[in-house]
Amino acid sequence: xxxxxRILLGHEAFDELVIGNTAIARAMVESGVRVVTSYxxxxxxxxxxxxxSMPADERPMYFEFSTNEKVATExxxxxxxxxxxxxxxxxxxxxNVAADSFVQLPLMxxxxxMVVLLGDDPGANSSQNEQDNRHYARMSYCPLFExxxxxxxxxxxxxxxALARELRTVVILRMTTHVCHAKEKIHFDSWNPAPPDxxxxxxxxYTNYIPLAATVFPMKxxxxxxxxxxxxxxxxxxxxxxxxxxxxxxxxIVAGLPFASVMDVLDDVALxxxxxxxxxxxxxxxxxxxxxxxxxxxxxxxRSFLQTHDEVKIVEELDPILEGDIKALxxxxxxxxxxxxxxxxxxxxxxxxxxxARAVLAAxxxxxxxxxxxxSAAPVGAIGSVAAAIAALPPRPAQMCPGCGHRSAFHAIxxxxxxxxxxxxxxxxxxxxxxxxxxxxxxxxxxxxxxxxAAGLSVFNDTRRAVCFMGDSTxxxxxxxxxxxxxxxxxxxxxxxxxNGTTAMTGHQDHPGTGRNFSGDAGKIxxxxxxxxxxxxxxxxxxxxxxxxxxxxxxxxxEEPGFKVIIATHPCMLKFIREARRKPGWSARRVRIDQExxxxxxxxxxxxxxxxxxxxxDGTVTVNPDLCIGDLSCRQTCxxxxxxxxxxxxxxx
Amino acid sequence: MREHFDIYMSGVGxxxxxxxxxxxxxxxxxxxxxxxxxxTHGLAQRGxxxxxxxxxxxxxxxxxxxxxxDLVVSLERTEAMRAAMTMLKTGGTLVWYDAAxxxxxxxxxxxxxxxxxxxxxxxxxxxxxxxxxxxxxxxDSRMQNVAVVAEILRRGLVPGLGRAQVEAxxxxxxxxxxxxxxxxxxx
Ligand SMILES: Cc1ncc(C[n+]2csc(CCOP(=O)(O)OP(=O)(O)O)c2C)c(N)n1
Numbered sequence: 035x036x037x038x039x040r041i042l043l044g045h046e047a048f049d050e051l052v053i054g055n056t057a058i059a060r061a062m063v064e065s066g067v068r069v070v071t072s073y074x075x076x077x078x079x080x081x082x083x084x085x086x087s088m089p090a091d092e093r094p095m096y097f098e099f100s101t102n103e104k105v106a107t108e109x110x111x112x113x114x115x116x117x118x119x120x121x122x123x124x125x126x127x128x129x130n131v132a133a134d135s136f137v138q139l140p141l142m143x144x145x146x147x148m149v150v151l152l153g154d155d156p157g158a159n160s161s162q163n164e165q166d167n168r169h170y171a172r173m174s175y176c177p178l179f180e181x182x183x184x185x186x187x188x189x190x191x192x193x194x195x196a197l198a199r200e201l202r203t204v205v206i207l208r209m210t211t212h213v214c215h216a217k218e219k220i221h222f223d224s225w226n227p228a229p230p231d232x233x234x235x236x237x238x239x240y241t242n243y244i245p246l247a248a249t250v251f252p253m254k255x256x257x258x259x260x261x262x263x264x265x266x267x268x269x270x271x272x273x274x275x276x277x278x279x280x281x282x283x284x285x286x287i288v289a290g291l292p293f294a295s296v297m298d299v300l301d302d303v304a305l306x307x308x309x310x311x312x313x314x315x316x317x318x319x320x321x322x323x324x325x326x327x328x329x330x331x332x333x334x335x336x337r338s339f340l341q342t343h344d345e346v347k348i349v350e351e352l353d354p355i356l357e358g359d360i361k362a363l364x365x366x367x368x369x370x371x372x373x374x375x376x377x378x379x380x381x382x383x384x385x386x387x388x389x390x391a392r393a394v395l396a397a398x399x400x401x402x403x404x405x406x407x408x409x410s411a412a413p414v415g416a417i418g419s420v421a422a423a424i425a426a427l428p429p430r431p432a433q434m435c436p437g438c439g440h441r442s443a444f445h446a447i448x449x450x451x452x453x454x455x456x457x458x459x460x461x462x463x464x465x466x467x468x469x470x471x472x473x474x475x476x477x478x479x480x481x482x483x484x485x486x487x488a489a490g491l492s493v494f495n496d497t498r499r500a501v502c503f504m505g506d507s508t509x510x511x512x513x514x515x516x517x518x519x520x521x522x523x524x525x526x527x528x529x530x531x532x533x534n535g536t537t538a539m540t541g542h543q544d545h546p547g548t549g550r551n552f553s554g555d556a557g558k559i560x561x562x563x564x565x566x567x568x569x570x571x572x573x574x575x576x577x578x579x580x581x582x583x584x585x586x587x588x589x590x591x592x593e594e595p596g597f598k599v600i601i602a603t604h605p606c607m608l609k610f611i612r613e614a615r616r617k618p619g620w621s622a623r624r625v626r627i628d629q630e631x632x633x634x635x636x637x638x639x640x641x642x643x644x645x646x647x648x649x650x651x652d653g654t655v656t657v658n659p660d661l662c663i664g665d666l667s668c669r670q671t672c673x674x675x676x677x678x679x680x681x682x683x684x685x686x687x
Numbered sequence: 688m689r690e691h692f693d694i695y696m697s698g699v700g701x702x703x704x705x706x707x708x709x710x711x712x713x714x715x716x717x718x719x720x721x722x723x724x725x726x727t728h729g730l731a732q733r734g735x736x737x738x739x740x741x742x743x744x745x746x747x748x749x750x751x752x753x754x755x756x757d758l759v760v761s762l763e764r765t766e767a768m769r770a771a772m773t774m775l776k777t778g779g780t781l782v783w784y785d786a787a788x789x790x791x792x793x794x795x796x797x798x799x800x801x802x803x804x805x806x807x808x809x810x811x812x813x814x815x816x817x818x819x820x821x822x823x824x825x826x827d828s829r830m831q832n833v834a835v836v837a838e839i840l841r842r843g844l845v846p847g848l849g850r851a852q853v854e855a856x857x858x859x860x861x862x863x864x865x866x867x868x869x870x871x872x873x874x
Binding site for chain 2: 035036051053159160183211212215216217218219291293294295297298387388389392423424427428429430431432433434435463466469470471539636639640643645647648649650651658659660661
């Protein structure tokens, strides 16, 4: 079995099939990165997994999961002030949390150099939006580079980190979901580790580190001059790529993963004129200018590309940022090239997959591709047309796992609510409670918003009670200020902390309440003690499986004035079962439906809705043995008491 | 596009699509094929739909175009049908493990349960060859992915991919009893 951690620390050059996130971990090793911080969020957590796979005593860098992205950014910054090359990584929306500190970084002189590694999420695969973080680069004057694949990310990281270190500054490497997760065979260079120099170098006499009123301006000037200096060096840094197909008429400008999409679909357009195997389209393959340095971009290279083409199409994922700048550049230079960018709102939404790139290019140049094969409307069985059949398939949204304590809690709390009561969701696995059949938590902004949004909903409102939910990792991440506010301003809100002892949704990372950090055991910060320390006097605690108690408790709490908290605790059962399976002597447990007793009330399958329960066409309920973990949280929900533990003799493995 | 072979995999979070994808990608690599791929799991390790793309040959994007898969590999009945309808190329091949993990709408009674015949019909409408896999005595349901790989080998569904390469890929990814049990399943 391959030991990825050892492979990543190899001194010789090697080739390996990896995803972009793993490649980044090797790039960090080769670059001499000394400090890495993060807060978990898709699509980036596998970077931490790759770092974790390296044997702890040989790992050349310090790593921590910090309490949130702002804290992580500050820790990485502090280390870089001391001369350590540092990296902070997190998901797209993490930059909003980090922003207050992040926007200051380009003003600073950072001796170690620093890379902010972003996992943006065009297509909102696993995020609450698909924000385009290139805007932040511009507003803070932070250089930004964009790889278009996994191997490219590896090479670009090394260049970007070297540049940051040389210029004593911060740079952004903006990856996107399918760059982070793109898998390919990468050639990795050798690594010659040098003994680390860990001398704390911070020197506030060398340059000013306090941006305050008038002292801001020299710092801002330095940031802008640095951008200009980087732009001047771009031709020799090799971030960009020109694909010259000898087409003086048409060109495409593109960046990031869309470059791969564009190159793939242009393979269908002949270099010379005819489409291979299809009817001639008459069109020739456009030239392509791929920008790896996106902010600043190489204006001289773009200008000459515009000058040498009659028409240039900018294929840009998400917002028209390059488009605006390039059009302005052409206007200022008085260029005659016809530049087209986005045609409609749809071109501002979603990932630029090959299919989308094809549609965008075909709309700009209808003669480029032969008439695309239109999906046939052939009947599928008795269901009708293909499109209708696809639409008729039951969707499969993510859902809470079998045995999830959140499900048990929602089922119980729902019983205590009056019809007008308002439930407020937060971010985590428990957000899935907002989906049918639970419909618990009907509004969502961001991590930690729940208490304060609930507080606002309770103002001028004595009739519809506000109940909000929050996970334990989120409690520490961004939950505390809203709680303090609710205490301080006396908001009548019930907060249910859904404590499952892990950061579940992003892959079970530890947090300050788990008693462990990335390096090992750590003091456990008790949520109850934290709440008490903040002045919360009305606190109840319950195991989330104790549904009757939780229902009663919720009823009581809702009658009480002021701010109340229920801590509903149950370990994440996905994590629990995974760990239990590895222990010797483990044997699976399950429930079954006693068909004699079952009255087909369907409470289990319809309302409690553990995915384990299956409904046959005749209304019989069965238990899916692949899914059931025998946790018994369902047992109390059956009015007929037909859910019974499978006797050990009957259970399979 | 240039010569290549596209594989699209689908299933439900928890079924082991990630391992399936890694196994096929590594086996293809051992066979000397150029490999690009991408898991698209999103939030979906929580019982939602999980898919993975694997492209063998001279391509750049890790994403299989809609309706462009030469081979769809699925581990679940509804997801097999969805993938066959959306991703399978006309005249392609569908190989699927017939586990049925009912989607929510089926469990709440808003949608009738799907039958294996529905999947067959959907694949037939695409002119696809279909291989349904169901192993009665599988020691562990988490080995359904490898049962499908065994079928892929048996039927030669991925050009250039043989048993030796899959075994090498397995040895890259697992050890001990797990490796032995899965190797046994290949035969
Ligand atoms: C600012 C920000 N950072 C990170 C994330 C990614 N994220 C989504 S769910 C989640 C887990 C929250 O964990 P917890 O509050 O413990 O809830 P659980 O999933 O364990 O129920 C995180 C970190 C995010 N959505 N926003």
